[in-house]
Amino acid sequence: MxxxxxxxxxxxxxxxxxxxxxxxxxxxxxxxxxxxxxxxxxxxxxxxxxxxxxxxxxxxxxxxxxxxxxxxxxxxxxxxxxxxxxxxxxxxxxxxxxxxxDRGTTLGDAVEPTVDDWCRILAGAAALQRIVAGHEVTMLATGLPDCRPSTVVARYDRLLEILSALPEAHPGHVSDDLRSQLVAVCGRVADAAAELDESSLPTTWQHGDLHPWNVFAADGRLFDFGDGQWAHAAEILSVPHAWITRQDTISWPTVLEACADAWDVTPADLASQQRAAAVTQPVNRTLLWWGCLQEATAAEWTQWGDALLQHLTRVLEP
The missing domain is CATH 3.30.200.20 (Phosphorylase Kinase; domain 1)
Structure with missing residues (x-):
């Protein structure tokens, strides 16, 4: 390169x-x-x-x-x-x-986001996903990575192969012991992908890094779309869920309910899809980091390369 x-x-x-x-x-x-x-x-x-x-x-x-x-x-x-x-x-x-x-200050810089802010963010993102869902051809024609559920298992296998072959000193290296653990949950990855393939929500654009610093405070417009993928709609929830559940001030069930309303599905249905997406999204997120670092310096690999395993090993979480 x-x-x-x-x-x-x-x-x-x-x-x-x-x-x-x-x-x-x-x-x-x-x-x-x-x-x-x-x-x-x-x-x-x-x-x-x-x-x-x-x-x-x-x-x-x-x-x-x-x-x-x-x-x-x-x-x-x-x-x-x-x-x-x-x-x-x-x-x-x-x-x-x-x-x-320039559209001004981001929401994250303007305020400490409230539960109402998060509900608006995710309901608005869901509305955008619903619009985009019917435009697969034009979306993929932009170069947006195709990470639909049916592609996840092959991607997981390929990432294991690539990362296991890296030198032991490489920050993204998968050791023999870790590889055994990751191979043992291949069935979990396959089951999650199959569940999402048959779910009520579609495959569509997903932002990839949806948080308050990627939303403008003035009008709620989203930006910073480089982490985007063509994937199952529920994968967009992974980053917000991680942000929200690290705090005690925001009720995730309340936010999930607002998102479910935007999709016209029940919170229970969406929660089930979110759990499955929590298995497929780490695989797709690892692909993103692998691609982003292909033009990195050795020092940048040292600084950022551990993100590969941080994301991929999330498939091991209960």
Whole structure:
């Protein structure tokens, strides 16, 4: 794959090319850049440029190859549900680049989210999932990874093969003992995938990392779609469930009931699907991390590589 992503995007030549594209795309929309373009963050999987303009801040985002589908995905989500997702100002699909307008503070930065906030977030996400569910062809055409339940068992087997073959010192290495434990629950993974394949909720887009810092406070619109997958709808609940159950202030059953109402199913039905999705989602999440780190430096693998086993071993939880 060549030079690591974070090294490429930190180089002056890359910055010059990216800023030229930004200025050209904004000029084509009669938007003037009025100050210094800053690069506030670089990660192994993405970077952002903060662009001051005469009409407010615009954000440029560049993704690694595995997440390069995000600009087209966001554009398609915005086309299907313009009230829920902001359309990018400009997209370069080949390079995985896009420009979006600043929509202000995130919900997580604005307040300590309440149970009502979480109910609105998940009910809104469910409404978006229902809209998108009937658009499989256009969703997958953006490059969104296909992680539907019927693909999970083969993915699990392949990840075990890949991670077991890594050097012992690698942070993602699956030892012989851990491999035995993971092989022993293959039936659990297969049963969960089969249950979801026959469930009342569909396969659709799922955000992948839905939390209050990926929701705008002003209007509740979602953003940061690079972790998205085409998967069972209930997999979107895994991240919120982890956030909420780490606190004592939010009632998860109340939030689940709001989400069930948005899907027109019973809370018991949705809870059953959530339990099955809690087995398939770790497999799909591990795929995400594996892809994100393919362009990482050795130091970044050391920092982030343990995420592979942190997620995959969640299939062992009761």
């Amino acid at each position: 060549g030079r690591p992503f974070s090294e490429r995007v930190a180089h002056d030549d890359w910055r010059h090319t990216a800023e030229q594209w930004v200025r050209r795309e904004l000029a084509n929309r009669d938007i003037e850049v009025v100050g210094t373009i800053e690069q506030p963050r670089i990660r192994p999987w993405s970077t952002q440029l903060k662009v001051p303009t005469a009409t407010g801040t615009v954000w440029f985002k560049a993704n690694c190859a595995h997440l390069s589908f995000e600009p087209l995905l966001q554009a398609e989500l915005a086309r299907l549900a313009p009230d829920a997702v902001e359309a990018p100002c400009a997209v370069d699909a080949e390079r995985g680049w896009m420009l979006t307008r």
